[in-house]
Amino acid sequence: NAGVMQNPRHLVRRRGQEARLRCSPMKGHSHVYWYRQLPEEGLKFMVYLQKENIIDESGMPKERFSAEFPKEGPSILRIQQVVRGDSAAYFCASSPLGRREGPRSGNTIYFGEGSWLTVV
C-alpha cells in the first residue's frame, strides 16, 4: 500500500510562472489536506478537500492559489504568477475519514514527502 505520493519533489519556477503540485492520497483515502512550510517555520494549514469538494480553504492565500481534488486523478495545488515568497515546501496529507475523526477512530492522517518549490 503506497503512501501519500507527491510530485514533483522539487520544482524551480521563475517569477510570474505557474506551479502545479500533485498529490495522490493513500489508497482508500478520500480526504486530502495541503500544508505549507516556509523556511525555518512549522507547517501551516492551507486547504482541506474531499473528492470534488473544497471543505475548508481558510488557510489559502486569497489570490493566485487554488486547489482541486477531482473525481479521478490526484489533487492539484496550483499557484499562479509565483513570487519569491512562495518558495516553500508544500506537504499533502490524506486520511480515510473526515477531519473531525481522530486516530482513536482509526483516522490517522498521513503526510507525503513534500514538494519543494523554489522561485528564482
Add this chain to the structure above:
Amino acid sequence: GEDVEQSLFLSVREGDSSVINCTYTDSSSTYLYWYKQEPGAGLQLLTYIFSNMDMKQDQRLTVLLNKKDKHLSLRIADTQTGDSAIYFCAGAQQTGANNLFFGTGTRLTVIP
C-alpha cells in the same frame, strides 16, 4: 487559531535521554501529536496522545501531557544518532481532530 510553541534547538549525547517540550494555547485540543522530519523528507507520525490521558509510552518514546499548564513533552530514551531530526508538536482542535496546528519544530542533534 491555536499557537503552539517549541524551543528551536536541542543537543544531546548518544545514549542520553532527550526531552523536547511544547506549549499550546487551545485547551480544547482533543489530540496532541509528535511528528519527526528528517532532512529533505516528509513528516512521520511518531505518536499521539488523547487529551484525557496524562502519559503514553511507546518503546523508547514517552509522552507527558499536563493539561492544566498546556504543556506537552516527548522523551526519547537512549537517544541514537538516527534520532537527529526536527520534531514537531501539533495540536488538533475540537472542531477537527485532523485540523492540525504545528509548532515551529525542535531540531534535535545527537552527538556521538
